[in-house]
Amino acid sequence: MAIALPALRLGSLDLDFPVxxxxxxxxxxxxxxLVCRSCGAPFATSEVMLDRFLLSEGRRRRRLGRLDPADHPVGGQIMGDDPAVMAEAAVVLKEMGFxxxxxxxxxxxxKVLSRRRGGFLMSMPERAVEIVRAVRRAVPDRPLMIKLRRSFSAGDSGREGFWAIARGAFEAGADAICVHARSVEQKYSGPADWTFLAEVKRAFPGRTVIGSGDVVDAPxxxxxxxxxxxxxxxxxxxAVGNPWIFRQARDLAAGRPPFRPSLGDQRELLFRHFEMAREFYGPRRAVGVMRHFGIGYAKLHAHPKRVRMAFVEVKSAEDWRGVLDAHYIT
Ligand SMILES: Cc1cc2nc3c(=O)[nH]c(=O)nc-3n(C[C@H](O)[C@H](O)[C@H](O)COP(=O)(O)O)c2cc1C
Structure with missing residues (x-):
């Protein structure tokens, strides 16, 4: 049965699908x-970038700022602890085309926490909201999203920090919050607390709230x-190793059986992904980057352990093609 899902609104952006x-x-x-876009992702966010990296010229900044016409709308994510520096970095993101x-x-x-950045701000609500205000002032004409955790510490204490930041962020003009329903101390272990997500949505019925945590597959x-x-x-x-999750979610929402990539589909995508990585990172670095993607892709294979081991051994583009020829031929 089809499910009617409203567009996901991020400020001035209306996304046609909410995953x-x-x-x-x-x-x-x-x-x-780009791989995920080709599988139906309506929106993507960059890897986190340190605000200072965006303010200094150089190869790293050029790479971080490289965008593609097929990769829009795209969010640029920044991290830092100083409102003024974060605001400057946000302006750079805008100029880059995010x-x-x-x-x-x-x-x-x-290391991030010890420098009072990232999740550390969950324990410093005033500073966090100051950052939101400074960024909003500097970039009034781009959707502004905040990525939060449920709290800083694993227990129930410290939840006031969440509410202070979420409320303060919306009051300061943030367009959406994305809530990872685990505490900072929990890192990535244990189940995400979806009841907390329900609580957040009840508290902000008219605002855009995106949930994060344990979205293991399209269902x-x-x-x-x-x-x-x-x-x-x-x-x-x-989505790591299964970029088809977006197409599968669209299928399920439309009442269709979810797309199951054949071995041929996987081969074509893995080949294409490697070529794009080679062009983006250069041949040497691409191999290291793609090795860990290969480990992710192996999960979908009928013989995941064998294929995973084969990807772990990859040391060159020829090796990558060798794995495809050995394991992805129908
Ligand atoms: C390897 C890895 C890297 C991540 N990098 C970022 C990041 O750069 N910025 C961010 O906001 N969250 C980052 N996250 C958190 C995820 O966006 C997400 O909130 C979290 O993994 C919970 O979702 P899941 O349980 O479905 O994986 C990362 C998570 C993982 C596993």
Missing amino acids: VLAALAGYSDLPYR DAVDLNFACPVR AALRMMAETGVDGAAAARG
Whole structure:
């Protein structure tokens, strides 16, 4: 049975489908965003970028800022601790051509927390809201999204921080929040708390709330929206190795059986992804980057362990093609 899903509104942007590609360091680079677009993703967010990296000229900035006409609308995600620097970085994102600005208050990496960035801001609501205000002022004409965690600490304490930031962010003019329903301390383990997502949506009925956490496959994306009432679902680990998750979610929503990529479909996409990565990163770096994508892709294969081991051994473009010839021939 078809399900009527309203467009996902991100400020001035109306997305035709509410399952989007989450920000994923190490994965949501330009080549993989293009792969996901080709499988139906209506929106994607870049890997998190340190605000300072965007302010200094150089090869890294050129790579971070490389966009493609087929990769729109696209969000650029930034992380930092100083409102003024974050605001400057947001202006750079806009100039680069990103369609939306996303602020990361969620990253749980120890080094990030020790520098009072990312998820650390969940424990500093005033500073977090100050950042939102500064960015909103600097970039009034782009959708502004905030990535949050349920709280900083694993227990129930510290939840006030979430509410203060969410409320303050909307008051400051944020267009959407994306809530990862785990605490910062929890990192990526344990189940995501979908009852919390329902609570958030009840608290902000007229605002755009995107849920994140345990969107393991297309049915889970639709289930999250149905059970919690959130306006959209962000596919993260569920999209790693399965970019078809977007097409599958569209199929399910339309009442069709979800698309199942044949071995031939997988081969074609894996080949295309490698070629795009080679062009983007250069031949040497592409091999390392693609090795971990290969490990993800192996999950869909009938012999995941064998194929995973084959991808782990890849040291060149020829090796990559060798894995495709050995394991992806029908
Ligand atoms: C490898 C990896 C990298 C991630 N990088 C980012 C990032 O750069 N920015 C961000 O906001 N979230 C990042 N996340 C968090 C995801 O966007 C998402 O919120 C989280 O994985 C929960 O969803 P899941 O349980 O469906 O994977 C990352 C997660 C993983 C596993």
